[in-house]
Amino acid sequence: MTTTTQGSSRQPLEVIKVHEMILEAFESRDKAYAPYSNFHVGAALLCADGTIVGGCNVENASYGAGICAERTAIPKAISMGHRSFLACAVTSQLAEPSVSPCGICRQVLREFLPLNTPIFMLSSTYLDSHSAKGSAPKALAECLEDYMQGLSLREREAKVNKEYGRLIRVMSLEELLPLSFGPEHLAMPR
Ligand SMILES: [Zn+2]
Numbered sequence: 001m002t003t004t005t006q007g008s009s010r011q012p013l014e015v016i017k018v019h020e021m022i023l024e025a026f027e028s029r030d031k032a033y034a035p036y037s038n039f040h041v042g043a044a045l046l047c048a049d050g051t052i053v054g055g056c057n058v059e060n061a062s063y064g065a066g067i068c069a070e071r072t073a074i075p076k077a078i079s080m081g082h083r084s085f086l087a088c089a090v091t092s093q094l095a096e097p098s099v100s101p102c103g104i105c106r107q108v109l110r111e112f113l114p115l116n117t118p119i120f121m122l123s124s125t126y127l128d129s130h131s132a133k134g135s136a137p138k139a140l141a142e143c144l145e146d147y148m149q150g151l152s153l154r155e156r157e158a159k160v161n162k163e164y165g166r167l168i169r170v171m172s173l174e175e176l177l178p179l180s181f182g183p184e185h186l187a188m189p190r
Contacts, residue, residue: 024053025091070108
């Protein structure tokens with residue numbers, strides 16, 4: 001291994017559940033309250049028991065009071081009693097898989113998601129390629145297979161010209177937030 005991606009510890013995920021989580025992220029995106037930025041974002045969490053919890057960005061006339069989709073989904077899930085999560089999805093209206101959780105959201109995710117949790121970033125065109133529930137698109141299956149095989153981020157990015165690279169990007173939380181600070185640091189002797 002050439003990276004710190006914890007490849008061997010990646011948890012197996014059902015493609016169909018990941019697809020359902022992604023569809024929830026899109027449904028949540030379409031509920032975004034974003035009259036100021038007009039930038040609609042949806043997120044969804046796959047909980048350990050299979051429950052899927054979505055969230056959208058909710059802006060405010062006092063701009064600083066606005067909240068991102070990921071930080072809508074996390075407190076929603078926690079308040080429903082979920083504490084263990086298998087994956088997260090984020091999408092926007094952009095036709096490329098380039099919208100990732102912002103810095104604050106990465107830290108909030110870090111509080112609850114293990115570092116090896118996959119974060120899926122979706123192009124809006126993912127829906128065009130396949131929107132039906134009940135069967136997952138081939139692109140997602142290929143993307144997940146590369147990730148689960150333990151390919152490093154660099155190896156996966158080299159495959160970005162594959163069809164799925166235009167629709168989906170997946171990174172572990174640790175890849176998104178290296179050398180992160182978490183609850184375990186507060187428990188260290190000092
Ligand atoms: Zn954010």
